[in-house]
Amino acid sequence: MQVEMQTKSPFSPPQNFFFLNTSLFFLVSIIFSLLFVSFFLTVAVVLGSSIGDESFRDGSSHKTVEFVKYEGLGNDFIMVNNLDSSELKLSADDAIHLCDRHLGVGADGVIFVLRDKEDFQMRIYNSDGSEPEMCGNGIRCVAKYLAELEKATAPKSYKVLTGAGYMILELRKDGQVCVDMGAPILNAPDVPTTLAATGEVVKAPLEVDGKTFSVTCVSMGNPHCITFGEQGSEGLDVDALPLEKIGPLFEYHPVFPARVNTEFVQVLTRSHLKMRVWERGAGATQACGTGACAVVVAAVKEGRSERNCVVELPGGPLEIEWRENDNHIYMTGPARKVFQGSAILEE
């Protein structure tokens, strides 16, 4: 008798089928679960790294600065309301970045309006971060800005402390601003210049770029070098000047220990002067208010003009009067709000 050994499943056939299916199901479920978990882990790692990068990029702290943009004959400034603090809200480095015309807001300088007892104070950074004593176009913008902040209407006067002393600003109904810019400073060491040990510098020779210019030096609180051309020449065609080349050579000339603003002037008539300017710390600008004042002083000193002149700048005209009775210079011109916004600065 042949006995066939058969291993006999303890399960019946249907039960076997069920068991196999269930095991298969669990196996497939585990594989899918593993695939699912690994997928999500991958996603989390990728996202995690990008979020990390993002937070890393965003992690670098930055500050937001509210500002208003004003201009006076195209000489443009970022105005900062600093009335609530005696500490400037921005550093010189911040000013450099904000003045950059590609990477920032774009301006010739940053002007802060602060309190001075019951009056006001103006401080300013040039676009290179240096802090000058005074700014003529800028202080006309301050007059308009203060009226905006105070919701005041013309006619209105303000007394504003600057690095060149107190200035009286008069906001006129016609929108023009007249500023008493004080008296010019002509003593060489106070300009400052080493072109003379003492006394005035009028029509002095100055070697620049291989040429001998005839210069007169005037301070309006900030230093100015004014030239009507080379010694013995018939005068200047200011539109033909290589300003970008010779401007810095004047600005950094060793006879100006604090650097200098340089004005190149053409006499159109005895009461109409045309000028271009290379500004200390800002380069070629559309206009320079203190420069226009210094130009009229130099023109009168050199016998080239009357005391009351229209000074034509690339950005437009300024009316300048150097009054004999008080020796003060009065500048009248426009100032305009252009836009306002908030700028983002890396801290």
Ligand SMILES: N[C@H](CCC[C@H](N)C(=O)O)C(=O)O
């Ligand atoms: N760059 C000048 C300051 C600004 C003067 C000019 N923007 C004006 O209107 O007077 C300086 O360093 O003395």
